[in-house]
Amino acid sequence: MPEEKHEEQLVVFRLADQTYGVDVGSVVEIIRMESVTKVPRAPEFVEGVINLRGRIIPVIDLRRRFGLPLKEPDRSTRIVIVEMGGMTVGMIVDAVLEVLRIPTDKIEPPPAVVSGIDVAYLRGIALWQEDMIILLDLEKVLYEHEKEALAEADISSLEGRAV
Template sequence: MGEDLKFIMFSLGNESYGVEVDHVNTIERMVPITRVPKTPSFIKGVINLRGSVLPIIDLRGRFGLEESEYTEQTRIIIVFIKDIEVGLIVDAANDVIDINSGSIESAPEVVGGIRAKYLHGIAKIDQDRVLVLLNLTEVLNKNEIVQLEEFEG
């Protein structure tokens, strides 16, 4: 068996997703977002979080899913990988869960309309539930978020 890894569980629609706790700074309630011109539609803008200006990505838009209204449950998960720190808008942030790395399977080509390159793998939580684990390196791929790079640089 592999090692136990901790994941923040969150939802988009009826699906459960996870991102490694090691890449999460904080989970915030929705705050006003300042729109930035000439950015892809999934980049909602920027926020000022305790003195840091952070770009905000709506994961529904990033994955090509239908957008929905923000609710009391909507959260911004502040994540970082390499030299990028970004807020990800999710429908709800649910829990922290331990998953053994040996129980993570490769992601199929498409899961719920999301291309496999955005996915690290699939983990079975229990008999009838799976957790889709995100590949943050691809979700935050600078080559695909050119305008984000121009804004920061």
């Protein structure tokens, strides 16, 4: 590996003053924030669904997903549409910054503690021009704990009914 020149292409976005990156290969497109239809009884982090040129796409709120303080969407809010395991999902982010090429050797494994979000969602950390970019493990972001969340949603809805 040493001699080969490896680099990763990342879509870099901002979420609550932190910079994140996802592999450009899994990003289908980036769209402006639009009206999201709420889906009752869906897991809490699911913001709802949108119409992407005739397709119904679920959208998750990354702030909610990472347990960050919520924020009203503004002009720079974007939905990053990603594809993962044959499914297309949108992620709401504060702003999309750029597409970056980062040499693989600049990427380090995730540290034990990162302020803000659960380490479980991380794939690594890239240091780039004095900036720290947190690389997300999309699969975990989209799927990890989803079952638990669903189960919780079930329980809470049952509780609601009982009361």
